[in-house]
Amino acid sequence: MPSSPSRYFKHFLTSETALRRRFERDAGQMRFTGRTPKSAVSWQKKARAKFARHLGLHLFEKCPAHPRKRASVRVGDLIREEWVIQTERDVWMPFYLFIPPEARKGKVPLVLCPHGHGSAGKWATGGRHDIPAMRPLIRQYNYDYGVQLARAGFITACPDARGFGERRETANHGDRKTAYLFQSQSCHQLMLAGAPLGLNVQGMWTWDLMRLVDHLVRDPRIDSRRIGCVGLSGGGLQTLALAAVDTRIRAAVDSGYFYGVRESLQVTNFHCDCNLVPGLWNDFDMGDIGALIAPRGFFIETGDKDPLNGASGLDNVASQLKISRRVFSALGAATKLKQHIFPGDHRWCGKRSIPWMQDQLV
Secondary structure, eight states: OOOOOOOSSSOOOHHHHHHHHHHHHHHHHTTTOOOSHHHHHHHHHHHHHHHHHHGGGGGOOOOOOEEEEEEEEETTTTTEEEEEEEEEEEEEEEEEEEEOOOGSSSOOEEEOOOOOSSTTHHHHTTTTTGGGHHHHHHHHHOHHHHHHHHHHOOOEEEEETTTTTTGOOOGGOOOOSSGGGOOOOOOHHHHHHGGTTTOOOHHHHHHHHHHHHHHTTTOOOOOEEEEEEEEETHHHHHHHHHHHTTTTTOEEEEEEEEEHHHIIIIIOSSOOOOGGTTTTHHHHHEEEEEHHTTTSEEEEEEEEEGGGOOOHHHHHHHHHHHHHHHHHHHHOOOEEEEEEESSSSOOOOTTTHHHHHHHHHO
């Protein structure tokens, strides 16, 4: 029998087994069980309202955006505009807006490009190769999908999520002395400050993206009927949540953030506080949230070696596709749910998802 890892205790009395059993007993209570279009629409109405409640969206208050344009820079054949808007009182969101040549000829579709962790915010999705520290990061994760999609003919918006880039909280400001802090995040601080008020980081991110859409649909260069959203990792989290609650999002690409939460978030519980939404798992797994996107377009990118897929790998992803597919099929939209499994680990691919987005937003 192996010796204990502790000098003082022969064994430990942990709560992990009890929590996993509780998950098996209580999780997924909002699962869709119907088969007809009517039952799917009824389920979506109830489930969308409940998911929005979990995110705390009813606790935020709208305010004037007070948009300010800070700069305009030519990047090849693109124009990179730099903006900041107010998303709630005293809360400001900076973002890049990439304008392709197609916008000179008339209205073009908009694609939001939220970033994930370890990204330095919009610097990654906005392809800031001119910042030396960003080059290996962008190369490793193929992270500049905001630029890739703009070159495919979309206007793209690359915001800083709360806690990232220019929006890091005080404890993460000191990158002059501690260089790695420039790509750190403040999700823990935001969660500690927000949870006692009924707020969570996912809700903050979702609210901000909804307000960004409110602002951008007024831009005369943008076709407000053709809006998409794509994201890698934590950007996939943001994309999934936004598309689930905001039906203005006509097509969504979730890269590297679609798997069964028990394996990937409960058992492998080293993930960031931004995954914490109290009570969420009692009602929803990721497949249930993905089902709220139906009958709109939903594309899932999965690296076959992505460690975040969980211990069972691609099977843990397939389990959630199966859940989402029930609602897509009930609504006669089975072809609107797509997946691309690519060779590789945790990174953005885009090989099939970008052409797919072009097809969805024609």
